[in-house]
Amino acid sequence: AQKITQTQPGMFVQEKEAVTLDCTYDTSDPSYGLFWYKQPSSGEMIFLIYQGSYDQQNATEGRYSLNFQKARKSANLVISASQLGDSAMYFCAMREGNTGNQFYFGTGTSLTVIP
Amino acid sequence: DAGVIQSPRHEVTEMGQEVTLRCKPISGHNSLFWYRQTMMRGLELLIYFNNNVPIDDSGMPEDRFSAKMPNASFSTLKIQPSEPRDSAVYFCASSPGLAGAPYNEQFFGPGTRLTVL
Numbered sequence: 253a254q255k256i257t258q259t260q261p262g263m264f265v266q267e268k269e270a271v272t273l274d275c276t277y278d279t280s281d282p283s284y285g286l287f288w289y290k291q292p293s294s295g296e297m298i299f300l301i302y303q304g305s306y307d308q309q310n311a312t313e314g315r316y317s318l319n320f321q322k323a324r325k326s327a328n329l330v331i332s333a334s335q336l337g338d339s340a341m342y343f344c345a346m347r348e349g350n351t352g353n354q355f356y357f358g359t360g361t362s363l364t365v366i367p
Numbered sequence: 368d369a370g371v372i373q374s375p376r377h378e379v380t381e382m383g384q385e386v387t388l389r390c391k392p393i394s395g396h397n398s399l400f401w402y403r404q405t406m407m408r409g410l411e412l413l414i415y416f417n418n419n420v421p422i423d424d425s426g427m428p429e430d431r432f433s434a435k436m437p438n439a440s441f442s443t444l445k446i447q448p449s450e451p452r453d454s455a456v457y458f459c460a461s462s463p464g465l466a467g468a469p470y471n472e473q474f475f476g477p478g479t480r481l482t483v484l
């Protein structure tokens with residue numbers, strides 16, 4: 253089974269609107285971390301936000317928030333007030349406590365912000 | 368504070384040639400990862416090291432690929448002989464080690480764009 257599933261190959265959003273990028277994960281480890289990365293057309297991978305499995309509150313970083321629903325094993329990224337510069341690929345990733353080091357990445361979602 | 372450094376940034380070579388990609392992780396990071404990214408296959412983990420020791424190389428596509436980490440500040444990924452299907456962007460990433468895991472993110476280098484003609 254896939255550890256990380258991103259079901260939206262491509263998404264469009266109007267500038268200044270909010271958008272949600274979906275991510276579901278699969279693990280039996282009670283201790284894990286969830287991460288979102290942004291990859292603009294220039295190619296670099298930029299860390300955006302992190303959520304720990306024991307965190308009680310959803311993580312927020314500026315316009316980014318992570319909608320963490322533990323029972324559903326989902327970790328959706330919400331981008332508020334979209335900007336043209338948000339157009340990029342977005343990857344969800346997980347790191348498990350037992351294995352410790354390996355990161356599992358999803359296939360990514362391509363977001364296009366429309367002016 | 369310097370991030371993960373990769374060299375070269377671009378490499379164009381001919382089929383059959385040896386290619387060596389280099390990576391300097393962030394100082395103090397104990398874990399190092401090599402990834403390959405293509406349009407067809409997405410982001411693939413090739414190998415990762417913890418404290419300079421290879422932990423999992425199951426993602427290395429075949430014997431033509433090898434990776435080393437002789438010390439905490441340097442790693443290489445070598446392809447010998449190279450083939451056109453090896454054309455991809457190769458990323459190196461580092462992360463603080465097991466202490467604090469799984470709560471430490473990976474920091475990626477800028478990548479090496481490899482083209483094998």
